[in-house]
Amino acid sequence: MKIVKIGIVGCGGIFKYAHLPAYKQMKNVKIVAICDIVEEKMDDSDFPVGVKKYKDWKDLLNDPEVDAVDICAPNYLHSIVGVEALKKGIHVFTEKPDAISVAEMQRLMDAEKESRKVYMAMRNNRHLNISKFYKKYIEEGKAGELYCGRCGIIRRRGIPGKGGWFTTKAQSGGGPLVDLGVHMIDLAIYFMGNPKAVAVSGCTYNKFANSDLSDSVNSKFGEKKDDGVFDVEDLAMGFIRFENGACLQIEFSWASNIEKETAFLELRGEKSGIKFSYTPEENRIYTEECGQLVNIEPKIVEPDGGHGQNLVHFIDVIQGNAKPDFTSEQGMNQIKILQAIYESAKLGKEIIL
Numbered sequence: 001m002k003i004v005k006i007g008i009v010g011c012g013g014i015f016k017y018a019h020l021p022a023y024k025q026m027k028n029v030k031i032v033a034i035c036d037i038v039e040e041k042m043d044d045s046d047f048p049v050g051v052k053k054y055k056d057w058k059d060l061l062n063d064p065e066v067d068a069v070d071i072c073a074p075n076y077l078h079s080i081v082g083v084e085a086l087k088k089g090i091h092v093f094t095e096k097p098d099a100i101s102v103a104e105m106q107r108l109m110d111a112e113k114e115s116r117k118v119y120m121a122m123r124n125n126r127h128l129n130i131s132k133f134y135k136k137y138i139e140e141g142k143a144g145e146l147y148c149g150r151c152g153i154i155r156r157r158g159i160p161g162k163g164g165w166f167t168t169k170a171q172s173g174g175g176p177l178v179d180l181g182v183h184m185i186d187l188a189i190y191f192m193g194n195p196k197a198v199a200v201s202g203c204t205y206n207k208f209a210n211s212d213l214s215d216s217v218n219s220k221f222g223e224k225k226d227d228g229v230f231d232v233e234d235l236a237m238g239f240i241r242f243e244n245g246a247c248l249q250i251e252f253s254w255a256s257n258i259e260k261e262t263a264f265l266e267l268r269g270e271k272s273g274i275k276f277s278y279t280p281e282e283n284r285i286y287t288e289e290c291g292q293l294v295n296i297e298p299k300i301v302e303p304d305g306g307h308g309q310n311l312v313h314f315i316d317v318i319q320g321n322a323k324p325d326f327t328s329e330q331g332m333n334q335i336k337i338l339q340a341i342y343e344s345a346k347l348g349k350e351i352i353l
């Protein structure tokens, strides 16, 4: 078994709490190098002993030992580091979002095509056991045609790293639509069989830039900066039409006056409706059996948030043991949707893709 040697760019929250624990369990992976512009971030007793440390990601990419890079840095760096890595013949895994603009996504796709290396972006929701179950259920035709849905992650107060890169448009690409929307919009479209979006309408708001309250454990990511920037939305609402006639209603907030934080995805099929939830006991299928209305309650246990399984899949693909369940075209379709929602919000009209 060949060991895949990984270099990490960005040693913040998601690396420490989701990627590192997953790699530690994988026998066919070795983290050989890490990189962070903040030197102290690389000093952690949990990190592998003897790992090489770089302050500049270009030096990490020049390390001949690195077979694959895992990008856990702020969003704007995903495509920048990804393109350079692919040009050097290094496999790329990046955290979400794939890129912060359609132009940057195109650069990534061009580099991927030329390099013939594996390029993959985090889709941890797809790798949850409940998602695998729903995908199989849908592919077996049990839900019938999925013709519409609604999804969202809405927080009452849960702004990540306020004033830092998360809330700075040039570095993040956007607020909760980019941070949270990529998770649920991707999962909805994946369940629906990847239909092509043809029109998008959206509204975005920024009402809580001055609020420091938090009631969400999920706002722990990123670092706060008191004198920083907040030029992204804190709420995005939208509506997506697909070429097969299906539609998806979306809602993502870091802060809004609601009862409590909720994450939801509901898809309506001709035969069954699917309710996806991060809370295992809330997952349901709504259907009819023997002339009666029936609710199916899947009993499924999750080992983690799907991040680990997604990284295992990336390594399996590199080693030729699995076909990728993700394509960069799907990434591009999503970035086009996100960009069009912002454009629609700015222009006050529906955008035809």
Ligand SMILES: NC(=O)c1ccc[n+]([C@@H]2O[C@H](COP(=O)([O-])OP(=O)(O)OC[C@H]3O[C@@H](n4cnc5c(N)ncnc54)[C@H](O)[C@@H]3O)[C@@H](O)[C@H]2O)c1
Pocket (backbone or CB within 6 Å): 009, 010, 011, 012, 013, 014, 015, 035, 036, 037, 038, 041, 055, 056, 057, 072, 073, 074, 075, 077, 095, 096, 097, 122, 124, 161, 179, 221, 222, 223
């Ligand atoms: N899939 C998920 O569930 C999930 C959850 C949280 C975050 N994320 C994603 O992970 C990425 C990182 O988020 P985070 O919460 O860990 O943020 P973070 O701010 O905690 O960590 C980012 C790290 O990158 C470092 N960094 C910044 N610029 C750099 C550069 N030029 N070179 C090297 N390192 C640099 C920072 O010093 C920091 O240590 C983001 O893209 C975010 O969207 C994904």
